[in-house]
Amino acid sequence: MTILLSVQGITKRFGGLQALTRITFDLPEGQILGLIGPNGAGKTTLFNAINGVFPPEEGRIIFRGKDVTRAKTYDMAHMGLARTHQIVRPLNELTVRENVMVGACFGREKHGLDKAGKIADDVLEFIGLNRGDQLAGSLNIAQKKRLEMARALAAQPYLLLLDEVLAGLNPSEVDGMIQTVLNIRKRGITIIMIEHLMKAVMGISDRIIVLDYGTQIAEGTPEEIVNHPKVIEAYLGDPRLAQKLMEGEE
Amino acid sequence: MNILEVKDVVSGYGEVQILWGSTLSLQAGKVTCLVGGNGVGKTTLLRTTMGLIRPWQGSIHFEGQDVSRLPPYTKADLGLVLVPEGRQLFTDMSVVENLEMGASNKRARSKMKQNLERVYEMFPRLKERTGQKAGTMSGGEQQMLAVARGIMADPKVLMIDELSLGLAPVLVLALFESLRKLRDLGITILLVEQNVQMALAISDYGYVLSEGRIKMEGPSRQLIKDEHVRSTYLGL
Numbered sequence: 345m346t347i348l349l350s351v352q353g354i355t356k357r358f359g360g361l362q363a364l365t366r367i368t369f370d371l372p373e374g375q376i377l378g379l380i381g382p383n384g385a386g387k388t389t390l391f392n393a394i395n396g397v398f399p400p401e402e403g404r405i406i407f408r409g410k411d412v413t414r415a416k417t418y419d420m421a422h423m424g425l426a427r428t429h430q431i432v433r434p435l436n437e438l439t440v441r442e443n444v445m446v447g448a449c450f451g452r453e454k455h456g457l458d459k460a461g462k463i464a465d466d467v468l469e470f471i472g473l474n475r476g477d478q479l480a481g482s483l484n485i486a487q488k489k490r491l492e493m494a495r496a497l498a499a500q501p502y503l504l505l506l507d508e509v510l511a512g513l514n515p516s517e518v519d520g521m522i523q524t525v526l527n528i529r530k531r532g533i534t535i536i537m538i539e540h541l542m543k544a545v546m547g548i549s550d551r552i553i554v555l556d557y558g559t560q561i562a563e564g565t566p567e568e569i570v571n572h573p574k575v576i577e578a579y580l581g582d583p584r585l586a587q588k589l590m591e592g593e594e
Numbered sequence: 595m596n597i598l599e600v601k602d603v604v605s606g607y608g609e610v611q612i613l614w615g616s617t618l619s620l621q622a623g624k625v626t627c628l629v630g631g632n633g634v635g636k637t638t639l640l641r642t643t644m645g646l647i648r649p650w651q652g653s654i655h656f657e658g659q660d661v662s663r664l665p666p667y668t669k670a671d672l673g674l675v676l677v678p679e680g681r682q683l684f685t686d687m688s689v690v691e692n693l694e695m696g697a698s699n700k701r702a703r704s705k706m707k708q709n710l711e712r713v714y715e716m717f718p719r720l721k722e723r724t725g726q727k728a729g730t731m732s733g734g735e736q737q738m739l740a741v742a743r744g745i746m747a748d749p750k751v752l753m754i755d756e757l758s759l760g761l762a763p764v765l766v767l768a769l770f771e772s773l774r775k776l777r778d779l780g781i782t783i784l785l786v787e788q789n790v791q792m793a794l795a796i797s798d799y800g801y802v803l804s805e806g807r808i809k810m811e812g813p814s815r816q817l818i819k820d821e822h823v824r825s826t827y828l829g830l
Contacts, residue, residue: 382788383632384760485610511633512610515805540632541805542828570828579631579827581791585763586818589770589795 347406348373348503348534349394354403354413356386356393356558363389364400365559371503376525376535378549378566380542382578385555387538388430391505394536395427396420408502424452426501430508430538432488436481440491443480444468444498451499460498467498471524486517490524497528504528506537510544522548546570554578597622597782598643598674598751603652605642612638614806615652620751625773625783627793627814630803631827636786637679639803640753644676645669656751671699673750679759679786681740685729689720692728692739696746705748713742716775734765741769745776752776753784758792770796790827794818802826 349371356364364386371377379387392398394405396417405413407423415423426447435443441464448460455463468476471494473487480491489509496504506525510518522544529535539545545552546566554562554569556578562569569575577583598620606612612635620626630636641647643654645666654662656674666676684692693713697706714721717738723731728739737757744752757773758766770792773783787793794800794814802810802823809826810817817823 485608508633512612514611514614540634542631546828576824576828579788579790580824581789581793582763583791585767586791586795589767589792592771593774 345372347371348408349536350404350406351390351394352404352406354390354393354400354405356389356398356400363558364393366403367555367560368403369553369560369563371534371536373502373534374529374532375550376529376537376548378545378552379536379538379555380540380545380552380569381555381561384557385578386558387555388507389558390555391427391507391536391538394420395425395505418450421451421499421501422454424500424502425505426451426496426499426503427505428489428492428496428507428509430511432485432492434480434483434488434491434495436479438480439477440473440480440483440494441465441468441476443491444476444494447495447498448500452501463498463500464494467494470527471497472520485512486514489513489521493524493528497533501533503534503536506535506539508538508540510539510541518544595622596620597657598784599653599655600639600643601653601655603639603642603654604650605638605647605652606650607638607647611650612806613642616803616806616808617652618801618808618811620782620784621799622782623777623780624798625777625785625796627785627787627797627800628803629787629790629793629800629823632788634803635806636803637755640676640755640784640786643753644674646676667699670747671701673701673748675744675747675749675752677740677744677752677754677757679755681736683728683736683739683743685727687728688725689728689731689739690724692743693720693746696743697748699747702746702748706746709746709748712779713745716745716772717742734761734769737761737765737769738772741772745781749781751782751784753786755786757785757787758789766792790823791818794823 347370351369353366353368393400396415399414444464445460448455448463471490473490552569554575561574562572596619600618602615642649797814800814800817801808804826
């Protein structure tokens with residue numbers, strides 16, 4: 345089992361706020377890692393630390409054997425890391441195909457336009473978005489989410505970070521997107537996904553990490569996670585405090 | 595008697611549909627909670643009820659009157675008041691100025707003095723800090739101020755979006771206890787919370803929202819013991 349990504353004790357602060365505290369995990373190649381936790385737990389911040397948006401103050405990030413702790417986002421893209429954003433960010437005035445070509449031009453290999461065009465066509469077919477000539481701004485939200493993924497895939501990453509790709513989709517679109525994520529993994533791409541839709545993340549993750557207030561409160565298989573007392577407390581609240589509140593009434 | 599009835603409401607933002615037909619009603623004088631995980635539509639349901647978002651379909655009745663299409667300020671005049679998520683205080687204004695801003699509707703203006711005494715009695719900490727800039731207070735104090743500003747609007751129904759988010763447990767307990775005092779003043783409360791345990795412990799009746807739909811409802815004392823609540827939450 346080759347470790348693709350190793351996150352070793354990373355800590356991130358924003359002013360007085362400790363956004364991440366000593367996050368540590370190894371991600372083997374070919375796995376899907378689910379990243380869950382209540383609002384403000386630090387999930388997107390962890391993505392931003394891994395892909396170089398906000399480098400951590402402490403700890404190390406090793407990607408494919410290299411220390412990438414201080415690497416810039418564009419360097420990470422060349423090294424084989426791609427991501428999607430929770431709020432989709434298409435280049436609205438470009439066509440769908442051109443948007444996807446951007447991923448290929450600035451991804452793992454700096455392809456020229458011809459090759460980038462071919463990759464874009466392949467990826468669009470794979471992702472099921474046959475609207476290459478349409479302006480990206482004219483897509484509906486489900487299509488924009490697919491475009492966001494297509495652009496990331498066109499970068500030909502080893503590791504793909506997916507930030508809430510299911511949010512805002514209707515139930516049948518959700519099913520389609522889950523299938524797409526599984527197909528991406530079949531292509532040999534390792535995935536970390538932040539997801540609030542628990543049914544989905546529990547269903548497709550090999551392992552899950554739970555963050556709460558910037559700390560890693562649990563890691564394990566989906567079965568281990570749903571029975572973990574700290575996870576239940578993070579999601580549902582502290583039963584002892586609730587008991588106290590009820591006693592105050594009586 | 596149901597003071598607020600939200601029926602089959604469908605809404606969202608732009609082209610993103612969040613609510614897929616949500617129905618709930620508030621019994622006057624009671625505390626009702628709406629719980630559910632991240633991103634299931636709790637805040638959207640409150641914002642739609644308040645009129646910050648127009649419902650795409652469905653209806654909202656307040657004291658028997660159809661208010662589905664009324665703007666938020668008109669609803670506030672009628673006595674439907676929202677304490678928004680993230681407090682949304684006027685951070686450069688003092689505590690008392692923030693409180694006065696809450697009393698901007700006509701009914702509330704005439705009762706400003708009386709309501710000010712009420713909130714100072716409920717939250718003595720605010721009385722100690724009347725002149726302090728809101729933005730310089732702690733998170734818990736700011737949350738108190740947000741609730742207090744809502745009370746200044748002289749609500750019949752007070753909707754609170756995330757009372758406990760990001761607060762230390764001791765403050766959480768104190769804030770929840772203050773809800774009881776509000777209820778005893780005759781204010782009907784709709785509480786949206788991520789902290790399910792606390793929300794069910796304080797409320798009379800609860801709704802569980804999941805994927806834009808109400809998945810369960812019932813008396814809170816029953817829901818708090820119900821394993822299905824947990825599984826709805828954790829997606830099993």
